[in-house]
Amino acid sequence: MAKYIERLKSRVKIKKIDSNQPIGAWIFVIVLNIVGFAGYFYLKVNHIQLGS
Numbered sequence: 001m002a003k004y005i006e007r008l009k010s011r012v013k014i015k016k017i018d019s020n021q022p023i024g025a026w027i028f029v030i031v032l033n034i035v036g037f038a039g040y041f042y043l044k045v046n047h048i049q050l051g052s
Helices: 002-012 023-045
Strands: none
Touching: none
């Protein structure tokens, strides 16, 4: 059981972000996701259905 918990911890551990990755690209992705969720909730609140 102890080995299982250790393996689970090693897989779930949050890895350090690579400093070579552009921060601007991550900000763009996060903002795009927020806009997408906001649009989804807007459509749900106003009872707008896309498609059939």
